[in-house]
Amino acid sequence: MDITNPDLVKIERGDDDLSFREIEPGKVYSRILIDQDSGRIVYELIEPQMEQRLQTVYSKYVKQYMNSGNRSVINISLESGGEKGKKPLPTDIYLDQRDADVVRYYVERDVSRYGRITGLLLDPDVEDISCEGAMKKIYVFTKEYGYIATNVIFNDDNDLNFFIRKIVQDSGKNISIADPIVDSTLSDGSRIQASIGNYVTASGPAFSIRKFRKEPFTPLDLIRLGTASAEIFAYLWLCIEYGSNIMVTGGTASGKTVMLNSILLFIPQNLKIITIEDTRELRLPHENWLSLVSREGIGKNDPVTGKRTGEIDMFDLLTASLRHRPNYIVIGEVRGREAFTIFQAMSTGRYGLATFHAEDISTLIHRLESKPINIPRSLIGSLDAAIVMGNFVFKGETKRRVKAVSEIMDVDSHHGEMTVNNVYSINTDDTFKSSEFSYLLAKIGNRYGIEVGVMERDVRIRKNILEGMIRRNMTTYGEFTNLIFSFYHDRDAVIESFKADR
Ligand SMILES: Nc1ncnc2c1ncn2[C@@H]1O[C@H](COP(=O)(O)OP(=O)(O)OP(=O)(O)O)[C@@H](O)[C@H]1O
Ligand SMILES: [Mg+2]
Structure with a gap:
């Protein structure tokens, strides 16, 4: 009989709980509260509590199921001392139903789910999980309270190394002393992102997890968060509609990928888009x-190609994808030899969007031009603009912001000098200022025979639509993407419907 104890x-929620979540009814809960000792x-x-006496039974089943092909159905017998027909384990233990359910919970959790951090991954309040080593509290990032310590902890390096190896293997990759x-x-x-052993981090194994958001941030989310203004997104919308080469740059975790994904939503739906990434x-x-x-490949690097058997890198994907004649090629993060190819593609009529790790525009250009990327200055000019992301502290809180939108102006063919126009940049009081003139809008206008004044009016129209959507509270992912689709389908109707708003 298989009655699961519910x-x-x-x-129940305590009086002092700042937040209380039922993650799996009857099994897993979380709460956020003020610790009495530390404040x-x-x-x-x-x-669930698992008593010490159940430990051997638990270990036996973990071993059995880890080695079996089928990890999805875990059966725990009430007589768990030994397997049928075999000699019983030294401890002959008989479980009651509750014991069996508790053991099943932990075996399932550790064999077919994500071990100790399963509950954290399932908790919708948790956005990031970070473990800096064994015997250290795991931290989680929550929207409301930022980074806070949890009671989840790995007991020792072996425990943590084992966990990391398993979770990485389950995800289809390998981690080893060599890698x-x-x-x-x-x-x-x-x-x-994980590392094992003492090879990389002085403190031993560590990992951090950035949880998957069901729906990516839209420009409206980012406007509401103050990351950029409606006008900046209106400008980017126009640039992307007409086709532009843009890189999002900034430091680690400055919000590059989020910004890139949000502006991709402006690409007209009839265009062919190829995205190329190392992690999806x-x-x-x-x-x-x-x-x-x-x-990733397996085995040693081939001395000739420098690659491993079966390895397919971004460069391979990019060269192959160019044959598909995409309108937009998007590279999750440009790092290596794919950079040259994307710049070549951008200079021959494909549009490219990407992120690149650099703190500011001059570092971006410098890195693109130096080893190992080595893009000649004449090709750099095919980049139209860079969106520079940064972290800023306003009123004691760290915020992700667009530091500047910089347009790359023509490269002087005599001196090779490059000038940059910060069409938008952030002020010290967390507002944005714009420059008098946009060279990119002028360039696009030139290409299509549209006057700059008309381009500027188009930015205002789009700004009005974005602001109107926020006013009308049409801010879900679905509402946003639908609106963009209807805009490209019948723009006059959309523009008209937002005019009536004013
Ligand atoms: N504008 C924003 N406002 C608030 N949170 C944000 C914003 N942009 C990104 N985030 C959050 O910050 C984290 C990092 O974002 P993202 O992955 O975009 O950064 P990144 O610069 O691409 O990082 P990496 O250098 O690792 O590639 C994510 O958890 C994301 O949800
Ligand atoms: Mg990124």
């Missing part, structure tokens, strides 16, 4: 979208 955990806000994950750092995507779409992060509503993800 209440392995009995708990700090902490996160508590609550799971101790991995960046991968979990089956729920979350992105993990970008998501688009377009039907004509092909998503390519690179693949």
Whole structure:
């Protein structure tokens, strides 16, 4: 008989709880509260209690199921001392139903789910998970309280190394002494960066997970968060509609990928888009979208090609994808030899969008021009603009902001000098200023025979639509993408419907 005890955990919201979540009814809960001793806000994950005496039974089943092909159905017998026909384990243990359910919970959690962090991954309040080592509290990032310590902890390096190896292997990649750092995507779409052993981090194994958001941030979300203004997005909308080459640049975790994904939503739906990434992060509503993800090889690097057996890198994907004649090529993060190809493509009529790790525009250009990327200055000129992301502290809080939108103006063919126009930049009081003139709008206008004044009016019209959507509270992903689609289908009707608003 298989009766699952519905209440392995009995708990209710406490008076002091700042937040209380039922993650899996009867089994997993979380609460955020102020720790009495430290006075700090902490996160508590609550799971069923497993008594010490059940440990051997648990270990036996973990071993058995880890080695079996089928990890999805876990059966725990009430007589768990030994397997049928075999000698019983030294401890002959008989479980009652509750014991069996608790053991099943933990075996399932550790064999077929994400071990100790399963509850954190399932908690909708948690956005990021970071573990800096064994015997250290895992931290989670929550929208409301920022980074807070949890009661989840790995007991020792072996425990943590084992966990990392398993979670990385389950995601289809490998981590080993030869390759101790991995960046991968979990089956729920979350992105993990992990390292094992003492090879990379002084403190031993560590990992961080950026959880998958069901729906990417839209420009409206970013306007509401203050990341950029409606006018900046209106400008980007126009540039992307007409076709532009834009890179989003900034430091680690400055919001580059989020910004890139949000502006991709402006691409007209009839265009062919190819995205190329090492880990899948970008998501688009377009039907004509092909998503390519690179693949790691196995074994040693081939001395001739420098690659491993089966390896397909971004460069391979990019060269192959150019044959598909995409209108827009999007590269998740430009790092290596694919950079040259994307610049060549951009200079021959394809449009390219990408992120690139550089703190500011001069570093961006410098890195593009130096080893190992080595793009000649004449090709750099095919980049139309860069969106520079940065972290700023306003009123004591760190915010992700567009630091500047910089247009790359023509490269002087005599001196090779390059001038940059900051068409938008952030002020110290968290507002944005714009320059008098946009060279990119003028360039696009030239190409299509449209006067600059008309381009500027088009920016205002789009700004009005974006602001109107926020006013009307039409800010879900679905509402946003629908509006963009209807705009490209019948723009006059959309413009008209927002005029009536004013
Ligand atoms: N404008 C924003 N406002 C608030 N949170 C944001 C914003 N942009 C990104 N985030 C959050 O910050 C984290 C990092 O964002 P993102 O992946 O875009 O950064 P990145 O610069 O691409 O990082 P990496 O250098 O690792 O590629 C994510 O958890 C994301 O949800
Ligand atoms: Mg990124």
